[in-house]
Amino acid sequence: MISIYITAFIVGGLICVIGQLLMDVAKLTPAHTLVSLVVAGSVLDGIGWYEPFIDFAGAGATIPITSFGNALTHGAMAEAEKHGLIGVVTGMFEVTSSGISAAIIFGLIGALLFTSKGNV
Amino acid sequence: MKKLSILLIILGLLTGCSEKGTYIKNTTSQDENSVEKVIMNNEHVKLAKVLLFEDELLAGIRVNTFSRFQKKSIATDIKKKLEKEYPDLKITVSADSKILLETEKLIRKKGEKDYQKKIDKIKSIEKEQT
Amino acid sequence: MVKRGVLTFHSKPSIYATGVTAGPLENKKSVFAQQFDKLYEDERCDLPTNEDGHKQLMYDAVLIALSKAKKQPEKIDFFLTGDLVNQMTPSNFTAHALAIPYIGLFSACATSVSSMITAALLADAKQANWIMAGSSSQHNAIERQFRYPLEYGSQKKATAQWTVTAAGAVLIGQHKQGTPVITCATVGKVIDMGMTDPLNMGSAMAPAACDTLMNHLTGHDRTIDDYDTIITGDLGSNGFKILKALANENGLPHTKNFRDAGEEFYGNDPSFKAGASGSGCSAAVFLSDVYQKMLTGEYKRVLLLATGALLSPLSFQQGDTIPCIAHAIELSMDEVTAE
C-alpha cells in the first residue's frame, strides 16, 4: 500500500525528467515537449504497456500528461474492439478525458475569479 | 532535499509495518484450506483478504511492488484456479486496493446482515473497470 | 560626401525637458526608481486593461515633460512615439488624447532613439519648433503579446529578459545654450545573424549594436574615448557581454565606458534573469539617469545606442530568424559661452 506512494513519486518524477531533457537537451519548446509526451502515452497504450504501468505507479502514471494520450487511445480502442473499423471512427466522438472537461470548467471559473498580475 | 529525505524515511517506516499473509473469513461449510493454498502458492501475492458467504467467494489481494505490472493477470490466474477448486461458487478476485479495502470492511463487520447487498455492490464496482 | 545612415545636426537641437513614468514593480526593484518622475501604485495605473494602463503611462510621461517646460500640448508641433503592442495602439490613443500632429514609429526597443533622431531632423530642418519624442512599454501587455499569458508557468532561461513597465518622453526644440544638445546620429541597418531564440534577444541584438557603433565611430570620426559613456538600450547581461567581445574583435581599445540600461535596470536581481528589456527600458534610463547626469555635468558627451529586435510571434513561429536594429544618437552638454 505504501509502496505505491514511492513508485508514484519516482515514476512521476522520471516522466518529468524526460520532459526536462526534451526541453533542455533536445531544445524543444514546452508545447512540442508536451505534444511528444501525449503522443508517447498514446502509442504506449496502443502496444498495451500503459495500463500495467498505471497499475505499477498509480498517480505517477495517471497525473503526467502522458496519461491524457492513454485515456483517449483507450477509449478509442474500446470502441474499436466492440464495433471493428467503424468503431474507430464513431469511437472518436465518444472518447474524452476528465482533464479536458475539468480544464474548461475551472478555466472559466478562474477567469471569473482572478485577474493576472505582472509580478516576479 | 531535507524535506524529501524526511518524507522518504517516514514512508520507509510505514512500509515496514504493512501486513502480510492471507486472512479468510468463512461463513459457509466450504473447506477454506485450498483457498489459502491457491493464494499462497502464488509468489506474487503479499496480502489477501477472503470472504466466503453463501455461494460467493470474494478475494481482495495485494501483490508485491514489482508484480503490480501484471496484477490483472495474477488476479485472473488466481480466479481460474479457485474456480477449479470450487466449481459451485461465484468467485470474484481483484488486485484493486478498493476491493481489498471493502472486503476487509466486510470481514470486520459483526453481523451477517446486508452481506449479500454489500458483496453485490463490490462486484459491480469491480466490473466498472475498463 | 554623404555617408549612408550618418546624420549631423548642424543647428544642434536641444533637449528641453524629459518625463519618465514607471510601474509598481519598477518602483520596488529598479535601481533608477528614485530618478523617475512618476511611479504608479497599480500595474494598470488603476485602469481596467493593461493596454489602458500602457496608454496612461505614455500620456503622463508627456504631460510631465510638458509641465517641466511649462508648455501646453497645443504648442507642440509633432508627436513622435512608438511601443510594442500590435499596431501601437497605446501610442495612437495617447496621440489622440494629446491632439498633437503625430507619426507613429516602430523600431521595437530602439524606438526611443529613432524617435529622437526623427525629432532632431525636424528641428534641424526648421520644420518644427517643438517636438515630443519618446517610447513606452508595459510588461503585462507586451508579455501576453510576444510570449505567454502572465500566469502561465514557463521556466525562464538565464538569457531571458523582463519587459519593463515604463515610459519616457522628451521635448526637443531649437538650439538653446546650456542644455544637452543633439549633435549627430547614425541610423542603423537591419542585421540578422541567424539567431532564432526569442528568449535570448540580447545575443540577437548585439551584432546590430556593434555594427551601428562602428558605423557611427567611423562616420563621425569619433573614438570611444570621446564619450563619457556609450550606453546601449536593452542588451541584457548576456547581449552586453557579447557586444563587448565583438567590440574587442573590431579593434576597439577598451569597453570600460560602456553601459547597458537593460542590465542595470533591476540592479542584477537574479529573478529578472538577464535584465530588463522593452522600448520603455532604454527611454526611461536615457531620459532619467543619463539626462540628469548630463545636467549635473557628470557626463559631457554620451552616445545612446538603442537596440531593437524586430520580431513578431508570427515570424518566430514561421521559423524566421530575428532581425535586429540599432540606432545611435550623440548628446553633448552645450556649455554656456560668455559673449
Next chain:
Amino acid sequence: MQQEKYAQIEKELSPKPPILKNVIRAFLTGGLICLVGQFIALFYITYFDFTERTASNPTVATMIFIAMLLTGFGLYKKISQFGGAGAAVPITGFGNAVVSAAIEHKSEGYVLGVGGNMFKLAGSVILFGVFSAFVVALIKTILVKFGVVSW
C-alpha cells in the same frame, strides 16, 4: 561577419542551461505533484465508490482545480520557474495553460476572449492527443483484423 562565426561566438559566451540542476528540480517537483495526486486518489478510493482505476478521473479533476487556485493566486508560475518540466508535464501544467490563458483574455470578454483563447496553449495537446488516439486505434484494429496481434 559571417553568421556561422557569430553563432560560434554566441554559443561560447551565452550561459548554458544548468541541465543537472534542472533535471533534479524537475524530478522533485514532478514527483511531489504525483505524490499529491496519489493521496487524492487514496481519498477517493477510501471514501467513495472508486477503484484504483476509476479514481483517476476525479483525481485529475481535483488536481486541475488545485492548479486553478495556484494559477489565480500567481503561485503556479513560481512553481514552474523552480520545477520546469516538473510543473509543466503533470496534468496541473495543462490546467495552468488553460486557466492562465482564460484569465489573461478576460479583458476581451467571455465569448471572444476567454472562449476564443482558452486553448491557445493547451489546444495542441488536445489535437495531438485525439489524433494520435485515432491513428493508434486504427492501426491496432487493422493489425487485429489481419491477425497480427490480439486485443
